[in-house]
Amino acid sequence: MSVYYYGYPNYYGTSPILETSQLPPERFGGEQQPGFQPPLFGGGGQQGFPPFGGGSQQAGAPSSPPPSYTPQESPSLFAVDPGAIRRCLYRFTFVWLNNGNSFWFYPTFVGRDSVAGYRWRRFRWVYYGTDLRRIRSFRCS
Structure with missing residues (x-):
């Protein structure tokens, strides 16, 4: 079978x-x-x-872990849009979600309403995607 x-x-x-x-x-x-x-x-x-x-997985996950520090959040007065987060493609990016979660992220794809890439979880990179409306703010390194 x-x-x-x-x-x-x-x-x-x-x-x-x-x-x-x-x-x-x-x-x-x-x-x-x-x-x-x-x-x-x-x-x-x-x-x-x-x-x-x-x-979106052609580039693959980063070969190294993200930076060991947590950046300070800068409040966003506007909604997160594709143009803003597109400049973070293939760069370590710290993301704060509306639900309070925060994590290192390595975006490899930005769509009209979503972003996808690799999220750092338990000492490894895991493929992850989310709706841009769920992101409160972000910061590229």
Whole structure:
């Protein structure tokens, strides 16, 4: 029994996993032939699929940990917009969320309403994405 990724990545960058018997044949262009394998993510968007993570993981996580200090927060009078955080692409960035959480972040993609990259968690980089409305303020190093 084979297992394949099917569907688009969810909010956390993963896809639901389904067995091949659960895949609808019409999704992949008709009846499945013996030896047929549906496309897997990470192949650069073949057959109408986007590359895994929206193409944002090409740079990869940083090879070093973030700075060992916590910068002082400067209050933001305006909403965080894509143009403001875009200047922090591929730079260590400290982020303060509206819920009070704060962490080091290494952004690799900025969209119209969201940002994605790598978040420092438990002594390693973990792929992470969030809505720009959840960010209270940020500071690039």
